[in-house]
Amino acid sequence: MSDADIGGFSKVHLDWIPPKASAHPLSAADNPNGHARFHGSISTKLPKDRPNVERSGYAAWRTLDRPPTLFGKSLWDIDPYAYLALRIKSDGRSYLVNLQTESVVPTDLHQHRLFSRRPGEWETVLIKWNDFVRTNHGFVVEPQAEILRQKVRTIGIGLTDRIPGPFDLSIERIWATNNPHEADSVETASQKQGTLKDKHGNSIAWGPD
Numbered sequence: 001m002s003d004a005d006i007g008g009f010s011k012v013h014l015d016w017i018p019p020k021a022s023a024h025p026l027s028a029a030d031n032p033n034g035h036a037r038f039h040g041s042i043s044t045k046l047p048k049d050r051p052n053v054e055r056s057g058y059a060a061w062r063t064l065d066r067p068p069t070l071f072g073k074s075l076w077d078i079d080p081y082a083y084l085a086l087r088i089k090s091d092g093r094s095y096l097v098n099l100q101t102e103s104v105v106p107t108d109l110h111q112h113r114l115f116s117r118r119p120g121e122w123e124t125v126l127i128k129w130n131d132f133v134r135t136n137h138g139f140v141v142e143p144q145a146e147i148l149r150q151k152v153r154t155i156g157i158g159l160t161d162r163i164p165g166p167f168d169l170s171i172e173r174i175w176a177t178n179n180p181h182e183a184d185s186v187e188t189a190s191q192k193q194g195t196l197k198d199k200h201g202n203s204i205a206w207g208p209d
Helices: none
Strands: 011-017 037-043 059-062 066-071 072-074 083-090 095-101 110-113 122-128 133-136 152-159 165-176 192-198 201-204
Touching: 011 059, 037 059, 059 192, 083 095, 122 165, 152 165
Parallel strands: none
Antiparallel strands: 011 037, 037 165, 059 152, 066 072, 083 122, 083 165, 095 110, 095 152, 110 133, 192 201
């Protein structure tokens, strides 16, 4: 999905890159395993024939809803786990991880910045479930509420920094874990201003663990 759905000009693709064998040693940018590639270009140009559209410049994807069972909706239960883990190769842009649950407000999301320590190389990133922020239509919602851990519907990644130009993010795997050592490194960093804002228009500062 992208702003093209409302007449915008951003381009987005989600491609499957199949596994490949190599007789030569692989660099940090290579991956012999199959993975998804989320790529395209961001445009903030507004459609001239739709005066009601005042903002563009985003792209995103999310998983499909799980097929229902005989007992009703099928949801993810991540309650036993402390972290969300992602194996990625990023271009360093300000991506957001989006979680959708069976919330009372259907348009609520829980979001967190996807920090890349080594753009252009494969790495494993861990995010604490408790660090996700509840949002609605891109703004932080008060009061905050914890993720409904036993009722996660979908997970996805979006780019909403509204910086025109190409983007490219590869994802090999997404999973839940209790093992902090699955991350490639544990770093401390100064807080960075993100694209999320509170109801007063102030940017949310993210500080990776």
